[in-house]
Amino acid sequence: MQKTEWFNRKFPPIEDNSILPSIIERLGGTPGRTDEIAARLNDAVLTVKPNEKWSVKEEIGHLSDMEPLWLARLNDLVNGLPELTVADLTNQRTNTANHNATETKALLHQFRKQRELLVARLRHLTDDQLLNSSLHPRLKTPMRIVDLAYFVAEHDDHHLASIREITLSGF
Numbered sequence: 001m002q003k004t005e006w007f008n009r010k011f012p013p014i015e016d017n018s019i020l021p022s023i024i025e026r027l028g029g030t031p032g033r034t035d036e037i038a039a040r041l042n043d044a045v046l047t048v049k050p051n052e053k054w055s056v057k058e059e060i061g062h063l064s065d066m067e068p069l070w071l072a073r074l075n076d077l078v079n080g081l082p083e084l085t086v087a088d089l090t091n092q093r094t095n096t097a098n099h100n101a102t103e104t105k106a107l108l109h110q111f112r113k114q115r116e117l118l119v120a121r122l123r124h125l126t127d128d129q130l131l132n133s134s135l136h137p138r139l140k141t142p143m144r145i146v147d148l149a150y151f152v153a154e155h156d157d158h159h160l161a162s163i164r165e166i167t168l169s170g171f
Contacts, residue, residue, distance in 0.1 A: 003158070003161055003162075003165075006155070006158050007089075007138075009154070009158075010139075011136075011139060011141070011143075011147065011150070011151055011154070013141070013142065013143070013144070013147055014144070014146045014147050014150055016146075017127075017130045017131075017144070017145075017146050019146065020122070020130065020145070020146045020149060023146065023149040023150055023153055024119055024122050024123060024149060026153045026156075027115065027118065027119055027122070027149060027152060027153050027156070028115070028116075028119045030063070030115060030153075030156040030160070031108065031111055031112040031115050033160060034060060034063065034108060034111065034160065034163075035108050035112075037056075037160065037163055037164065037167065038056065038060065038104055038108060038163075040167075041056060041167060043104075045166070045167060046100075046104055047100045048166065050165075050166055050169055053162075054094070054162070055099075055100055055166070056163050056166050056167070057099045057100050057102065057104060057107060058094060058097075058099045058100065059159050059162050059163050059166075060099070060104070060107045060108060060111060060163070061094055061097055061099030061102070061107050062091065062094040062099075062159060063111050063156060063159055064107065064110045064111040064114055065091075065093045065094045065097065066152075066155065067111070067114035067115060067117070067118060068114075069085060069087055070118050070148070070152050071117065071118055071121065072085040073085050073134075073148055074118065074121055074122070074145065074148060076134050077129070077132045077133070077134050077143070077144065077145050077148060078125070078129050078132065078145075080132050080134075081134055082134060082135060083134055083135045083137055084134045084135065084136055084137055084143065084148075085137075086137045086138075087137075087138065089138070118152070122145070122149060125145060129145065130144065130145050130146065131144065132144065132145065136151075
């Protein structure tokens with residue numbers, strides 16, 4: 001099954017802030033789902049780079065590498081900034097981090113700790129803060145906190161699907 005490339009995805013605005021608790025739950029569950037997938041894999045599978053794309057370890061490292069951006073964007077929205085923090089679309093941090101040389105448990109732990117910060121911050125927002133909107137710099141569409149949370153959850157699942165592709169590819 002072919003999956004849509006990340007940069008081709010569209011994200012329509014979410015009108016209902018009351019679905020945010022469910023999205024937060026999904027975000028909080030990503031480290032556990034990642035742990036579950038990685039626990040069944042040996043080091044050869046964790047570090048293989050099919051078609052010169054990222055390995056499982058690099059995919060996990062990328063999830064962790066993105067957490068500072070998600071927190072920065074959440075802060076942008078809370079503070080009412082007109083535009084969200086710009087992402088490095090080249091993924092330089094992930095490409096140069098050498099995640100394959102890091103123990104899998106350390107990568108998973110780092111991601112879990114960083115994600116806990118995002119989830120805690122999301123859980124303590126006020127209803128007024130949920131109304132703030134900022135322009136997404138690449139998509140050129142306004143986003144509210146619920147939209148950002150959904151965007152992050154979809155990003156998580158995009159990379160978990162990539163991990164699953166590697167594990168099912170026979171390596």
